Amino acid sequence: MNVQLTERVKCSECPIRHRAVCARCDDSELDKLDKIKSYRSFKAGQTIIWRGDDLTHVSSVVAGIATLSKTLDDGRMQMVGLLLPSDFIGRPGRDTLDFDVTAASDVTLCSFERKPFERLLVETPHISQRLVEMAMDELDAARDWMVLLGRKTAREKLASFVQMLVQRSHIDGTAIPELVLPLTREEIASYLGLTLETVSRQFTQFRKDGIVEFKDRRNFIVIDHAALLEATGDDADGGVIV
Amino acid sequence: MNVQLTERVKCSECPIRHRAVCARCDDSELDKLDKIKSYRSFKAGQTIIWRGDDLTHVSSVVAGIATLSKTLDDGRMQMVGLLLPSDFIGRPGRDTLDFDVTAASDVTLCSFERKPFERLLVETPHISQRLVEMAMDELDAARDWMVLLGRKTAREKLASFVQMLVQRSHIDGTAIPELVLPLTREEIASYLGLTLETVSRQFTQFRKDGIVEFKDRRNFIVIDHAALLEATGDDADGGVIV
DNA sequence: CGCTATCTTGAATCCCTTCAAGTCGCGTGG
DNA sequence: CCACGCGACTTGAAGGGATTCAAGATAGCG
Known part of the structure; x- marks a missing residue:
């Protein structure tokens, strides 16, 4: 993957600190995240994750816009999600995604290796709670989108x-x-x-x-x-x- | 609400025990749930929860089929979810739903008062973990449905x-x-x-x-x-x- | 046995798609 | 500097798939 590293920002000074998956974390929890995080950047148009790819990392969008999309056999495509800064990519407990993730603009991600992140998740309720909340919000948005698409x-x-x-x-x-x-x-x-x-x-x-x-x-x-x-x-x- | 009580079934003998929100619970956790649960039944066609209603209970579908639907001003309606036995109704941390829940057939629910359930959630990771998993599955299904509706x-x-x-x-x-x-x-x-x-x-x-x-x-x-x-x-x- | 809800079928209409042509804006290279 | 080329966008005309409106069929139930 054509990845560029970006300079590190301390979690406490991160622009998405209060909205991302780390929103509820205290300082000591942020420290743990800080140790295992890395930044990755993608140019507009680049695919960030292909459907079915082994999901080595989970990430938060720090800057830029990414899209989630699915494609039918004959090429018909439907976007199924729009990721803005603070949105989360990846699903703990599953090692692939069932859609493509693409950079719609230049994108910077704050990434964690999946396995260490999953271990952290077990011992850090503040993160898993926030993750549930974000998943639920996404579900609400998806339902509104279904009304739009269907009616x-x-x-x-x-x-x-x-x-x-x-x-x-x-x-x-x-x-x-x-x-x-x-x-x-x-x-x-x-x-x-x-x-x-x-x-x-x-x-x-x-x-x-x-x-x-x-x-x-x-x-x-x-x-x-x-x-x-x-x-x-x-x-x-x-x-x-x- | 036109609710009928149904005879109690012990959690350990419940038909949805291994798929519902309680799937990962051990015996002692099941006991806790058993103490605060109640059954409620609805006739086909009855509305179980109106959009915006105060959400006094959260529930698992034990038997029957329920639908989630949204309606636009002018009456256009879009179903945004289909609940089968073991599916969960309600969103911890929020006191209303943004869609109507309706019994498509006769429905039996296993219900918990929301507040006690939310307290239980904090101290019972097995339940919250399962809830995340179920929300993620629902999100996957919603995305497939978006492709269907859109394309x-x-x-x-x-x-x-x-x-x-x-x-x-x-x-x-x-x-x-x-x-x-x-x-x-x-x-x-x-x-x-x-x-x-x-x-x-x-x-x-x-x-x-x-x-x-x-x-x-x-x-x-x-x-x-x-x-x-x-x-x-x-x-x-x-x-x-x- | 008839009433009503549910479903089927037909015909006309319409909104969106498809196919096609042309415009705009911008970076590249002559 | 300007012509060129290309990608992104706009606009037009024709066609088609789903809706709308309407009428009739079917089945379940008092």
Whole structure:
């Protein structure tokens, strides 16, 4: 694997320290993690883990965006997860994954060898508790996504996606109204169960409807938040996807 | 809630003892569970938990089938989970669910009050470990379902559903080739992201193709397993949904 | 025996896909 | 510097698969 090492950051100064799998750890527990962790970086487009590969490491995303995707025999692809900083890759107790993990942007991971991590897990309830919580959150998000995939129209799907970006920008605390599409049209399509042409057409429609305004192909601002929310098909505050 | 009590079964003699949340418990741990458990029964069609309801209990399904579903403003509904015996209802650490839980058949639950259960969870790693494992399995299943909802045709969706029933009948060990549809056409449609008419039409097509043979509306046998598998759109053994 | 819920079938419609052509923006090399 | 080429994106037109609307069949149950 084409891996680049990155300079070490102490856990206590890590940007994802309060949201990642280590969120509940105390100082002594962080020390243990610090000793067995290593950083790995991937360029945009690189595959981080192939479906079925022996899972030597489990990791937290420190920076960048990764995607989880599954492919059918004939090439049809469906994204089944989007990993943002602090999200966890890998499943303790299983030595392969049933989907590909790909770097959508340049990605930096905080990695642990699986076996030592699993041993640590047994004696560190703070980590396993957090892992359960994160798995449950992911399950909630997956269920919202199932509603989107099974029942929403193309317009509603894209509106939901944009709304998710809006929500996330609030969490990140960036007060800038300008948003960035973290994925290509094709990746967005893969996420939403659409074709890239349909995604493009719906973006055009949003522009014509005065809901968004594009600065260039990747950067845009939401002009009419109410209309966007209306277009998602959800209730005012429900159905929000992490 | 229209609840009926059912006679107590000792945990050690419980039919789901080795698959449910208690699977890893030893005798002394089972004793603790035995003391705080109660049985509750629901008639087919009854709602077990409404979305947003205060979650007083968490439960294991002992017998019957329950569905998890979400509904959009305008009434569109999507099933987001199917609970079979041994599956768990409820999320420790959260006091509501974001979906409705409904009895698809007559259902018997083994329930625990949430608060005592959560206390037990802290001091009983065997239970929390099993809970993680089950959540992870559910997440895997949810991801397979996302591929189905996002990318498969109506024919492939229904074939995948029937194939799941076949798989499950093997697990249950019933050597009888006759299978039972545990859901109505409408419920199947809700599960597959289709309309009930489309489900009906695809069943008819399967009959015409000689893949299945119906004894009546609910009971059928698979005649051509190879063709069924072919029709799922998955690889030979991959993409199986539990 | 008829009532009702469930299911099947048909015909028309529509939304999304597919196929195709063209545009835009950017880095590379002549 | 500009032409070139390529990847990403947009737009159009045609086609198709699933939905919608509607009517009828079937089976279970009082």
